[in-house]
Amino acid sequence: MSHFGRSGPPDISDTYSLLVLNITFRTTADDLYPLFAKYGKVVDVFIPRDRRTGDSRGFAFVRYKYKDEAHKAVERLDGREVDGREITVQFAKYGPNAEKISKGRVVEPPPRSRRSRSRSPRRSRSPYRRRSPRRSYINFRSRDDYRERDYRKRSRSRSNERGRDRHHDKDRDYRRRSRSRSASPDDKRRVRGRYDDERRSRSCSLSASPARRSPSPRSASPLKASPERRSKERSLTPASRSRSPRSPSLEKASPERKSNDRSPSPRDTARSQSPNAEVG
């Protein structure tokens, strides 16, 4: 049955949302439905996907009509292996539009037009103007099509930023949230011992004055980095040339300018003048 998501959520009133974590990126709502339907009336199955890539984010929401059934599903399906991965089933804590949810049940209607501003902007802050090619969140085998197109269109830097931003933002968000509710005993599943210890001990050592710790880190760093960077830059130049064939005229001017630029610069002078006593 793939009648979900034909036009958004069916009816989120008096439903019990379960959050299904750790599902495979290929797992679809159709895959999950029969599994969950065995334990009760499933009203909706939703797998959030990345807006840009259309890929699954690795978790899903299953809405039950009755609480006891949802609870049963949690008990029976939590830890079950699906598609080779152990899924985690638990009651959802937040609603789609940040409506209040208690034990997975929607107890308060979502705000009219104000999305949870204070909750967590997460990562997709900018509204996507292009209308997504998808219309249903179920079973999109042909998503590779627009996925590739999307990647082509996007520039390298943005793609890079995306990955970095994604983890960064999430990490930050997660940390903030976990700190806010750190009183909960459930947090024991989160381990963060090693790093914290290391950081603590190190910070202890140099807690006196971090700036003082290195007499002259700036003079030492550039000294060592300078040759490396230069050689790197040189070897990188052709690469960057081939990487950005947008301005062929620039590559011609490049060597000339480099030759000219190699005239003694203050940095070079400083370098040759720098004492090597510190390096040893």
Added chain:
DNA sequence: GTTGAGCGTT
């Protein structure tokens, strides 16, 4: 063939 912390859509 593909990553792996986490809370959601027309």
